[in-house]
Amino acid sequence: MIWSKEETMSREDMTALQTARLRETVNRVYEKVPYYRAKMDEIGLKPEHIKELSDLSKLPFLTKQDMRDTYPFGLFAVPKEELVRIHASSGTTGKPTVVGYTRNDLNMWTECVSRIAAAGGATSKDVAQICFGYGMFTGALGLHFGLENIGAAMVPSSTGNTEKQLMYMKDFGTTLLVATPSYALRIAEVAQQIGMDVKKEINLRIGLLGSEMLTDAMRNEMNKAWGEDVLVTSNYGMSELMGPGVSGECEYLDGMHINEDYFIPEIIDPKTGEVLPAGEKGELVITCIKKEALPLIRYRTKDITRLIYEPCKCGRTNVRMENLSGRSDDMLKIRGVNVFPTQIEEVLLAMDEIAPHYELVLTRKNHTDSMEIKVELLPDKMTDSYQELEALRNKIVHKLRIVLGLSAKVTLVSPNTLQRFEGKAKRITDLRKDGE
Secondary structure: OOOOHHHHOOHHHHHHHHHHHHHHHHHHHHHHOHHHHHHHHHOOOOHHHOOOHHHHHHOOOEOHHHHHHOOOOOOOOOOHHHOOEEEEOOOOOOOOOEEEEOHHHHHHHHHHHHHHHHHOOOOOOOEEEEOOOOOOOHHHHHHHHHHHHHOOEEEOOOOOOHHHHHHHHHHHOOOEEEEOHHHHHHHHHHHHHOOOOHHHHOOOOEEEEOOOOOOHHHHHHHHHHHOOOOEEEEEEEEOOOOEEEEEEEOOOOOOEEEOOOOEEEEEEOOOOOOEOOOOOOEEEEEEEOOOOOOOOOOEEEEEEEOEEOOOOOOOOOOOEEOOOOEEOOOOEEEOOEEEOHHHHHHHHHOOOOEEEEEEEEEEEEOOEEEEEEEEEEOHHHOOOOHHHHHHHHHHHHHHHHHHHOOOOEEEEEOOOOOOOOOOOOOOEEEOOOOOO
């Protein structure tokens, strides 16, 4: 279902709308945000220099560090009295990034989430269970209000107590699950442990997954666990931009449709900052052109993707972003080789003997980096045969060497050994220290 007429605008009309909103936003930010005005003045750029959409590349970038440097409200374009909601990141690596919303911002957020939920198949007949943590994290409340706006019955079960989550899903007739991919798989795993057949006892038809990258391998695992007829879609957003609702997949699973009337996407070379031609892969940069409280311009997301401009079978004309390949700051450098964790995940989850749980342990000895990959065996693949286990281990090592271009130590561990996650999965343990 197409929710809003803006999702089917012609490219000419969309460009005209984006241009008008960009010019208005740049003027407002220059007038209202001293920090950003200083960045523009430093390079001799004035709002009147922004006349066409192509002039966007003249504007300076913003980064998460800029948000930390101006903590808590230094990038806001409205006085605190106009805010009706404040969210913040966890701040695990420093000061949290703080985001705020006016009443109009909240209405826009609800509209954006309603669009991506409808694109993912949600309707007013759904019972939607949200297994994101409610609180300062934007994911739970953002998806809650968007789905509620569609007319779905909301089950705000949050995270934790997985057996009770399953009880709610069965007793309330949950048809739509909001969760991270890793927690959605964890729910199915717990169901199996307590003897529940989710394919028969739960009527799930949609997995509206976010907050983590959803690789094709992880999507396949979801369908194995919950049923091949469950539509598993990915959606994208981040607190700095708004929260969930920046983009989302439709039923054709061919990229995430971006709400372009609110967000202008660019792809840049993460090293040089140069804007790349259409269709090339690089770092996603987003400009918010309708937000009142925090209208970020050219925000560097660090996420690696490419933009797809070809028409989609669903009828939407807005540009799509390919499911993420990784993050530029998540890329691992191992003995001079660039490695993305998603590459490892694709290899592991393609193997029938392996559960969808793994951990990467990075160490350094004598100035040389090493990577150990711990993977769980499926319960029915456990064996006491050393030869069989060694053959499997060697097969994994070989497949990883082909994909990554380097050798890694592989350790097979028993089922239910590795840590499980209710929120974003943390699969990398980096024990390296400079100089060792």
